[in-house]
Amino acid sequence: MLLDFHQVDAFTDRPFAGNPAMVYRLDAWLGDELMQKIAAEHNLSETAFLVKEPEGWRIRWFTPTAEVPLCGHATLASAHVLFEVFDEPGEVLELNSLSGPLRVTREEGRLALNFPSQPPSELGATVELEQALGLPVVDALSTAKHLMVLLESEQAVRECKPDFAALARMPYLGVIVTARGDDYDFVSRFFCPAIGINEDPVTGATHCNLIPYWSARLNKLQMRAFQCSERGGELWCRLEGDRVSIAGYAHLVASGRLLVV
Incomplete structure (x- = not known):
């Protein structure tokens, strides 16, 4: 065949x-x-x-x-x-x-x-999470399947070097790290070792969580985002009620x- x-x-x-x-x-x-x-x-x-x-x-x-x-x-x-x-x-x-x-x-x-649109819910940071990411955590939120972590800056997102084994033990399919961007409205990365991918280069599905979160924080319906993995990718984002456009x-x-x- x-x-x-x-x-x-x-x-x-x-x-x-x-x-x-x-x-x-x-x-x-x-x-x-x-x-x-x-x-x-x-x-x-x-x-x-x-x-x-x-x-x-x-x-x-x-x-x-x-x-x-x-x-x-x-x-x-x-x-x-x-x-x-x-x-x-x-x-x-x-x-x-x-x-x-x-x-x-x-x-x-x-x-x-x-x-x-899948807005995250407040969860709160833990010492174990900070140890797994190797960085201070500003806030942590949960989605249906992912953990979303707010970091202090774009630089922190770019420099994040997590303990993948520790992330894989968490009860989530993946972990999103995000921060307000320098040249974009927001930036992110996505780690999902639990499903066989240490880092996904550009992830549309995580923006179902990121768009409503950043829309509320920035008071904007239209945003430009960048997923700053090694390959990198640019996304044009829009909140449309209970849906998102990516x-x-x-x-x-x-x-x-x-x-x-």
């Missing part, structure tokens, strides 16, 4: 930056175990699988070790593949997912994700075929 794949760098307009995702447009679903093995073989933070069902496109996302309920950069990459490689008609793409219906819209040369560029870097015997 031959399966076509396309690798896209998301949240960037150039190759070798942003967050790489692998995209498979399938005629029918493969078994869960096989999709998980394919994701592990590619060893990127996310591999997305798309199938056109009677009710429309459905998308699923796999890390190298687990299926996840929501992923931004691989959704952006999938929309780019459908629009640019397979000539999907129209300006709006509707996707069904484990997190409900999602929409991707062409917007000023970028692709804009319409995702649910926009960015995407760049196709590779296409090929996977041989499954």
Whole structure:
């Protein structure tokens, strides 16, 4: 069996930056175990699988070790593949997912994700958290699946060198660190060793938490954000009631075929 794949760098307009995702447009679903093995073989933070069902496109996302309920950069990459490689008609793409219906819209040369807003709840910092991050913590908040940590500055976010083993023991899929930006409204990084990824280069899904938080703090509905990993990625953010818009560029870097015997 031959399966076509396309690798896209998301949240960037150039190759070798942003967050790489692998995209498979399938005629029918493969078994869960096989999709998980394919994701592990590619060893990127996310591999997305798309199938056109009677009710429309459905998308699923796999890390190298687990299926996840929501992923931004691989959704952006999938929309780019459908629009640019397979000539999907129209300006709006509707996707069904484990997190409900999602929409991707062409917007000023970028692709804009319409995702649910997921404001974090106050939690409070602990000594164990500060030890795991190796930095003073201003505040800590919890989301449905992540821990969000406010640091004192962009420099602190950039210089954070966490104890990944300690983070993996925490009862969260991942840990977001964030601060007000110097040239952007806010910056962030995302560590998720518990699901096999020490650091995700650019994470659309965490901005479901970051956008409502920073919108309230900055009293702004529209913001520009930067995820300051080694690869880095730029995001255009907007709070829209109980939804968020997360926009960015995407760049196709590779296409090929996977041989499954």
